[in-house]
Amino acid sequence: MASKTTQNGTSLRSGPTSLMVDIVKADFPLLDQTIHGHKLVYLDNAASSQKPRVVINALLDYYRKTNANIHRGLHTLAERATDSYERTRDHVARFVGGVDREEIIFTSGTTESINLVAATWGEENIHEGDEIVITEMEHHANLVPWVILAQKKKAVLKHIPITICGHLDLSQIDDIITPKTKLLALTHMSNVLGTINPVEELAAKAHQHGAVVLADVAQSMPHMPVDIPSLGVDFCAFSAHKMLGPTGVGILYGKRELLDKMPPYNMGGEMIREVRFDHITWAELPFKFEGGTPNVADVVAFDAALTYLEALGMQNVRDHEERLTGYAFERLSELKDLEIQGPRETGQRGGAISFTDPNIHPHDISTFLDSRGIAIRAGHHCAQPLMRVLGKVATARASLYIYNDEADVDQLVEALIEMRRYFGV
């Protein structure tokens, strides 16, 4: 897929089939540093991505030239700020496959997006005895709100288990998704296993029973083309900071018919049409869900992140990571008995690679790798139920992105070999 040419020349960064990683890397100022005397290798992208210069500059520019409150002022700056903020909303609506701008709500992150749905739609639509279906591989963000809602409403929480290969086990799916199902909430891509789940298929099944479907696309949106209309879900949640954007910005996509009927979330300024002491009418979509002054600067800078990713081409991003994941598997297999979690078929998974060493605890792995300039994550990755299923207390996780290349994987593997020598076990 050829990428679009943009003013800042990002077309150079992807050829017809691949990313020019050296050029991409140079766009990320943070990557140009040494940690404990070693070239930084950043492999904690599933937790948060780094930011290209265009995003950092957009943030500075906003505060230098544009900053004002939005939707309120009648002066030039307020208009500029409002325009920039709303332009990002249009951009997001296009980026996710062409949805209505009114269906895009800005939040503080995936976590808030999902909590918003639980507190509004969930509060009104989940009743005693209803069933909420999740999966065994959910991040706590798509788990805790449903556990709490189910408890509060005396609803039943069911889960789709996983196979030993790290896929969803759909063998009993007709016993799990039933006419009692009111909500199916599932992740599109696991942050621990990397698994890409068949969201379209499961959403269609849930819809046959009249259920509502929420997809946590926090891990898929940054790493592959995601087309919300063809996923066929009712709600989608993701975070800007995992896809080159600033922290503190999340997106909730919701189908207009549902959003229209939902009560508002944060009560206050911006989200009302008319206020009297005895009567209030809500603002139209999407403002009904954006009470208070939003995170304008970070939303505006997120626009630059989307432009950057589009210029690379999301299919190129996906192809690059798929190839690099394959290379990582190949090289990691040199480490005898290193256990890798999740599917091995690179076509069915993303670039989050969780692994354990039979003799070295993930925290020791992470501390050692840090001393060699390599940033990975160690722990339960906010997925404790999944960890229990895997029989692990923690794993180490290296996760790839557009600025990682074979040399980064090599540095990781060599450091792991050295680590085994160091601990001598």
Added chain:
Amino acid sequence: MNESLDEMYRDIILDHYRSPRGKKPLEKTDIASEGHNPSCGDEIDVELQVDDDTVKDVHVNCHGCAISVASGSMLAEIVKGKTLAEAFRIAELVKKILKGEETEIPEDLGDLDALKGVRQFPVRIKCALLSWVTLMEGLKDYKSGQRGGKSSISTDDDKD
């Protein structure tokens, strides 16, 4: 080599980690206590055989990182032969060392000096503390007459 890394993983720590002491099960268990570190999932069992208020033997079984395993192994070595009151005092001393409140270490407890390097890695202090707070919990319960059961503590509950 990275200096602060070698500060934490000193040779003594790595030696205890590679061949932890106190692996042998006890003939008779008088004090049993289990500890848990929720933030990293480390789990430990500390068991003592007591005779005349003195620790006759120690069994430690730790599933965790190099620091928690090594710290548990040092515990097994150091506490054996001490009175219960001494054992408790040593555990208190280790807490102080890890918090930087105490730097003097008695000669017979020399290995403990190796734990000082952990102080540079604040998130790992809990790992080094796990075995010792587990021991203290067992000793407290034993002293207060709650015997025969199993004491239990999480490093998140150990607030002081």
